[in-house]
Amino acid sequence: MTATAAPPRIVVDVKNVVVEFGVPSGKVRAVDGVSLSVNPGETVAVVGESGCGKTTLARAILGLQPIVEGTIEVDGTIVRGTSRGLAERVGIVWQDPYASLNPKWKVERSVSEPWRITGKSGDVASLLREVGLDPTVMSRYPHQLSGGQRQRVAIARALALRPPLVIFDEPTAALDLSIQAQILNLLKDIQRDLGCAFLYISHDLTTVRYLADRIAVMYLGRIVETGPTEQVFENPRHPYTRALLESAPTLDKLGHLPEPLEGELPDPTTRFKGCRFAGRCVRALDVCRTQDPGPSEEGQHTYFCHNPG
Ligand SMILES: Nc1ncnc2c1ncn2[C@@H]1O[C@H](COP(=O)(O)OP(=O)(O)OP(=O)(O)O)[C@@H](O)[C@H]1O
Numbered sequence: 234m235t236a237t238a239a240p241p242r243i244v245v246d247v248k249n250v251v252v253e254f255g256v257p258s259g260k261v262r263a264v265d266g267v268s269l270s271v272n273p274g275e276t277v278a279v280v281g282e283s284g285c286g287k288t289t290l291a292r293a294i295l296g297l298q299p300i301v302e303g304t305i306e307v308d309g310t311i312v313r314g315t316s317r318g319l320a321e322r323v324g325i326v327w328q329d330p331y332a333s334l335n336p337k338w339k340v341e342r343s344v345s346e347p348w349r350i351t352g353k354s355g356d357v358a359s360l361l362r363e364v365g366l367d368p369t370v371m372s373r374y375p376h377q378l379s380g381g382q383r384q385r386v387a388i389a390r391a392l393a394l395r396p397p398l399v400i401f402d403e404p405t406a407a408l409d410l411s412i413q414a415q416i417l418n419l420l421k422d423i424q425r426d427l428g429c430a431f432l433y434i435s436h437d438l439t440t441v442r443y444l445a446d447r448i449a450v451m452y453l454g455r456i457v458e459t460g461p462t463e464q465v466f467e468n469p470r471h472p473y474t475r476a477l478l479e480s481a482p483t484l485d486k487l488g489h490l491p492e493p494l495e496g497e498l499p500d501p502t503t504r505f506k507g508c509r510f511a512g513r514c515v516r517a518l519d520v521c522r523t524q525d526p527g528p529s530e531e532g533q534h535t536y537f538c539h540n541p542g
């Protein structure tokens with residue numbers, strides 16, 4: 234028998250995942266039937282307004298958040314809670330570096346902790362150099378670093394075990410614009426050099442366009458449009474994606490907050506009948522209020538809308 238090389242497996246495969254939170258008025262479906270996959274070495278961005286379920290989705294992939302329906306596979310293994318194996322396969326960088334770094338530990342301990350818990354070893358100095366830090370920072374505490382340096386330390390820690398996937402949850406949202414640009418360039422370099430896949434969560438469409446191969450637009454717990462980044466930016470089909478793109482700050486609008494979308498954000502405890510965006514949608518038809526739109530596909534570009542633009 235001749236051995237044929239197995240195709241590289243999907244790094245993360247999320248299928249029909251539902252996450253619910255109990256609240257006094259009922260249950261919030263923070264993630265309501267999301268399917269999403271990331272291929273080896275690919276950057277997939279998840280974008281959408283605050284509260285649409287991005288962080289909850291990330292937590293579910295990390296095994297930190299129980300799911301009530303669906304399956305999540307990371308590198309071929311089903312996620313069931315947190316485990317050492319999962320920690321070796323997914324790195325995470327949160328918006329707030331203090332969520333990734335223990336303030337009482339020196340940098341050296343924080344970045345080498347993943348090696349310690351998995352019985353591995355590595356060179357802290359070269360890991361710090363990889364993220365553009367001088368190795369002397371290893372003897373400092375997080376509060377003795379700048380915000381950008383702290384985020385670089387968090388990135389180093391996420392890369393320590395060379396996971397096939399790193400999740401970034403708004404990693405530059407708390408940084409100044411010039412520092413944001415440096416971190417984005419660092420992420421591009423890391424991906425070129427290490428070839429790991431990124432799942433990149435952000436509100437910031439400009440950043441996403443720069444980094445992502447594919448983009449998934451999320452609205453109230455659902456992915457409403459997904460496709461290759463340039464296709465979605467150049468030819469957005471879902472009215473929500475259009476609204477997001479129109480409200481995104483451009484150079485001439487920089488410094489002004491984007492206009493909020495028209496219409497009311499529905500009560501998240503509602504079980505939706507029809508399209509969940511219908512109440513805010515300028516293109517809504519009668520059918521939109523009664524029938525949940527199924528997928529429409531144009532090559533790799535998929536959207537869920539009865540009356541696309
Ligand atoms: N622990 C919780 N208990 C109850 N509801 C929660 C909990 N965590 C999140 N939610 C709700 O789930 C929904 C999705 O929240 P999530 O934090 O995932 O959104 P997000 O897209 O990450 O928002 P942001 O852009 O502000 O970070 C929101 O309605 C939120 O209020």
Ligand SMILES: [Mg+2]
Pocket residue numbers: 287288289402
């Ligand atoms: Mg979030």
